[in-house]
Amino acid sequence: MTIMMTTILPASYFIGAESYNTSDLMMMTGISAFSLTLLYGFGQIFRRLIGSIYVSPEKNLVRISHLTFFGNRVEKILPRDNLLLLSDSNANLNDLLLRVSPMDQNELKDSLYICLKYGGILDVEKFANVFGTI
Numbered sequence: 001m002t003i004m005m006t007t008i009l010p011a012s013y014f015i016g017a018e019s020y021n022t023s024d025l026m027m028m029t030g031i032s033a034f035s036l037t038l039l040y041g042f043g044q045i046f047r048r049l050i051g052s053i054y055v056s057p058e059k060n061l062v063r064i065s066h067l068t069f070f071g072n073r074v075e076k077i078l079p080r081d082n083l084l085l086l087s088d089s090n091a092n093l094n095d096l097l098l099r100v101s102p103m104d105q106n107e108l109k110d111s112l113y114i115c116l117k118y119g120g121i122l123d124v125e126k127f128a129n130v131f132g133t134i
Contacts (some may be wrong), residue, residue, distance in 0.1 A: 085132035
């Protein structure tokens, strides 16, 4: 879709510009701009969602995996002591998204979010060990 909106559509403007009337060109431009804006917006939202959280056997490191804007998987390894506990961040388990952020903001550029409502916790004990109880 991105390739079509950024390459094929402008090329069709130049090829058949004399056969289109102005209202058709404006409508096609508006639809293209709207779809690119939606694509960018949803990409920014979904790149901040945590896919998986792994805890090392020693329970001192946490590996958080999420996606980039282009869909590649990124894993960040953080010390468990550096993660802000959910009990310290005014989190509510009834919220759709819970914010996961390190105490040192240099570790991650943006805060990441975890969805407990539609996701799941496989090991409640490890979750409470890493993020604290709410």
